[in-house]
Structure formats: C-alpha cells, structure tokens
Amino acid sequence: MNEIELRSVTKTYGGHLAIPGLDLDVAKGSFVTLLGPSGCGKTTTLRIIAGLEQASAGRLSLGGRCVYSSEDGIFVPPEKRGLGFIFQSYALWPNMKVARNITLALTEARMPAAEVNSRLEDALSKVQLKGLEDRYPSELSGGQQQRVAVARLIAARNSILLMDEPLSNLDAKLRTEMRKELKRLHAELDATTIYVTHDQVEALTMSDVIVVMKDGKIAQQGTPHQLYHEPANLFVAEFIGDPKINILPGHVGGDARGPRAMFADFSMPLDEGVDVDGPVTFAIRPEYVEIHTRPAAGAVAAVVDIVQPMGSQTIISLMVHGHPITALIPKFAQDLGQREVWISFNPEHILVFDRDQRLCARRKTVALRSYGVIP
Ligand SMILES: Nc1ncnc2c1ncn2[C@@H]1O[C@H](COP(=O)(O)OP(=O)(O)OP(=O)(O)O)[C@@H](O)[C@H]1O
Numbered sequence: 001m002n003e004i005e006l007r008s009v010t011k012t013y014g015g016h017l018a019i020p021g022l023d024l025d026v027a028k029g030s031f032v033t034l035l036g037p038s039g040c041g042k043t044t045t046l047r048i049i050a051g052l053e054q055a056s057a058g059r060l061s062l063g064g065r066c067v068y069s070s071e072d073g074i075f076v077p078p079e080k081r082g083l084g085f086i087f088q089s090y091a092l093w094p095n096m097k098v099a100r101n102i103t104l105a106l107t108e109a110r111m112p113a114a115e116v117n118s119r120l121e122d123a124l125s126k127v128q129l130k131g132l133e134d135r136y137p138s139e140l141s142g143g144q145q146q147r148v149a150v151a152r153l154i155a156a157r158n159s160i161l162l163m164d165e166p167l168s169n170l171d172a173k174l175r176t177e178m179r180k181e182l183k184r185l186h187a188e189l190d191a192t193t194i195y196v197t198h199d200q201v202e203a204l205t206m207s208d209v210i211v212v213m214k215d216g217k218i219a220q221q222g223t224p225h226q227l228y229h230e231p232a233n234l235f236v237a238e239f240i241g242d243p244k245i246n247i248l249p250g251h252v253g254g255d256a257r258g259p260r261a262m263f264a265d266f267s268m269p270l271d272e273g274v275d276v277d278g279p280v281t282f283a284i285r286p287e288y289v290e291i292h293t294r295p296a297a298g299a300v301a302a303v304v305d306i307v308q309p310m311g312s313q314t315i316i317s318l319m320v321h322g323h324p325i326t327a328l329i330p331k332f333a334q335d336l337g338q339r340e341v342w343i344s345f346n347p348e349h350i351l352v353f354d355r356d357q358r359l360c361a362r363r364k365t366v367a368l369r370s371y372g373v374i375p
C-alpha cells in the first residue's frame with residue numbers, strides 16, 4: 001500500500017510555477033529520497049506533504065487518508081497529519097534549552113516523565129550531544145543545532161518521517177555516522193521516510209528509491225542501482241556519480257556489421273533495430289575507463305593530466321582527442337609513471353544517448369567490477 005500519494009500536486013508562487021504537477025507514490029516502509037539541484041522544488045514538495053505549505057491544486061493522501069484536495073476543499077493541518085519532520089532551517093525554539101526542544105512535543109502529549117527521559121537520553125546519545133542538554137540553541141554551533149533537530153525527530157518516533165537536508169551542516173565524519181543512525185532509525189521505527197538532499201552520496205547510501213527532480217518535475221525515479229547504472233537521461237547520468245560520468249560526443253553510422261556508435265577510433269555495436277543516424281552522446285562512468293600503458297586493440301591514445309590519490313582509489317584526469325576524461329582506479333597511485341597512455345571503454349558499460357534520452361543499454365547484466373591500470 002502507498003503510505004504517501006501525491007496526485008497532480010501543483011504549486012505556484014505568484015506567477016512562478018514551482019511544481020507543475022507532481023505524481024508520487026511512496027510505499028509503506030520505504031526510504032525515498034528527493035534529489036536535485038538547488039531550486040528544483042524539493043523543500044516545496046516536502047512542505048506540502050507536511051502541510052506547512054498549501055498546494056495550489058491536486059490531491060495528497062497519507063496512510064490512505066486524504067489530507068489535501070483542492071477539488072474537495074480538504075486541508076488537514078500539519079499537527080493532525082502524524083508526521084515527524086526536520087526542517088532545512090532546524091526550527092529550534094531559541095528560548096528553550098536543548099532538552100526541552102527535544103521533548104516539548106512529548107510532554108505536550110502528556111507522556112509519562114520516565115518515558116520522556118528515556119527517549120531524551122537515547123536521542124542525545126544517538127546524535128552525540130550528551131552533556132549539552134542545558135544549553136540554549138544560540139550557545140551551539142550550526143552542526144550541533146542541526147543534531148538537536150535530528151534528536152527531536154528520533155525522540156518523537158513518528159511512523160512518517162520527513163527530513164529536509166538534515167545533515168548539511170555536519171563535518172564529513174559526523175555526516176557518515178549520522179547517515180547510519182538515520183537509516184537505523186528508519187528501520188527501527190518501521191517508518192516511511194521522505195528525505196531531501198542535493199548530496200547524491202547521501203541519496204545513494206540511504207535510499208530504497210531515489211526521485212531525481214528538475215524544475216519541479218521528476219527526471220527519473222528508481223532504485224539507486226537503476227539511477228547509477230541505467231540513467232534515463234543525461235541530466236540524471238551527470239547528476240549522479242562522483243567523479244562525474246564522462247560525456248563524449250559520438251555519432252552513429254552503419255556498416256555491414258549493423259549499426260555502430262563511434263567516438264574517435266573507438267566504435268561499438270548498437271542493438272539491432274536502433275533507429276538513429278548522426279550525432280549521439282556517449283557516457284561512461286570513470287571506474288569503467290580502462291587505462292593501458294601500451295597500445296592495445298581498440299584503445300585510444302590519451303595524455304595523463306592530473307593524478308589525485310584519495311586513499312583506496314585514485315582519480316586520473318586525461319585528455320583524449322581534445323576531450324577531458326576521468327578514470328577512477330581502485331588503488332592508491334601518486335602517478336602512473338608515464339604521461340602517454342591508451343584508454344579503452346568496455347562497451348558493456350557505455351551508455352548512448354540520443355539528444356537527452358538514453359538510446360539503449362548494451363549491458364545485459366551489470367558487472368560490479370572496477371578496472372585498474374592494465375599493463
Ligand atoms: N515562499 C516562496 N516564494 C516564492 N518562491 C518560492 C518560495 N519558496 C520557494 N520558492 C521558489 O520555488 C522553487 C523551489 O524552491 P525549493 O525551496 O522547493 O527548492 P529546493 O529544491 O528545496 O532548493 P535547495 O536545494 O536550494 O533547498 C525555487 O525557484 C524557489 O525560488
């Protein structure tokens with residue numbers, strides 16, 4: 001059953017159409033992430049679901065109950081929707097200490113003091129804020145304030161969780177830990193979660209389903225695996241993945257062997273029945289660029305530009321026929337010992353786009369292996 005359902009939800013601000021008509025189904029128990037660039041409508045969508053913003057038109061149901069309908073004149077206020085949420089701006093009460101900020105809703109719901117205290121202790125320890133419960137929000141750093149907002153969500157234990165960039169102000173180490181805590185919280189509460197971020201690593205690591213938004217519309221919706229390996233369009237292909245997917249201008253032509261997509265000396269067969277002629281765009285993820293230190297069959301000459309070791313992996317920037325290409329190899333490398341190399345692309349991992357849309361997937365199954373430097 002869908003726990004959250006949006007039908008043709010529209011939002012206009014003055015003359016600006018922020019959400020042109022959104023349909024979204026969120027299955028009970030799933031962790032769904034809205035991902036997209038600044039201004040694409042993530043916060044607006046979340047605030048409409050929370051009831052903090054009224055849509056201009058459409059219909060919204062939570063747990064099978066209609067909470068907003070422009071047609072039937074229904075609008076259920078936020079406090080009656082049974083949701084827990086974290087705002088992008090934290091929304092802490094400045095005149096209340098940390099502990100009171102976290103427990104306010106619980107005491108207002110007349111929860112027994114022992115239960116309130118036990119939830120407070122648990123939430124404080126999960127967000128690593130023990131010892132700061134008697135401070136006011138103004139006495140905390142931005143990252144600490146953000147963790148108070150997360151603690152409030154943890155303590156409330158709602159079954160629908162809405163989170164708007166809850167980790168944006170944390171340092172890298174704490175962010176990784178909090179990602180784990182939020183994912184655990186979602187599982188422990190058996191909650192249905194909508195999570196907003198423009199950080200694709202957060203989206204990939206936490207979600208069952210990612211909804212990539214652009215200009216208030218859904219560019220693609222699918223599992224992290226689908227979005228990473230089978231992006232429907234170039235926008236999604238380029239938005240997901242770090243380092244970014246390589247984009248190369250190619251063209252399609254046919255020979256006796258059938259239709260082929262070509263870039264420089266590189267050529268790959270296309271599926272039978274592909275009805276395209278002329279320019280196409282190749283896209284290949286950096287981990288599928290093979291680097292050869294000697295000329296190899298099907299490999300294209302390239303020049304190493306910059307080598308960036310990251311620890312367990314190394315990013316190698318190259319130039320190929322005047323185009324920048326990034327390769328990612330699964331080991332630490334300070335340099336490759338030579339500037340002149342040859343690169344090849346495994347056809348199974350090349351995505352071909354006709355204008356913006358993906359043309360075909362060569363890959364039958366996705367091999368999750370990385371390539372290194374092939375001597
Ligand atoms: N109160 C408002 N009045 C007018 N326009 C608004 C208002 N709130 C949002 N908008 C506009 O609606 C669009 C979507 O904004 P929204 O805040 O949903 O984006 P977002 O995806 O959350 O971006 P970010 O990643 O920067 O938080 C933007 O163009 C924004 O300028």
Ligand SMILES: [Mg+2]
Nearest residue numbers: 042043044088
């Ligand atoms: Mg936002």
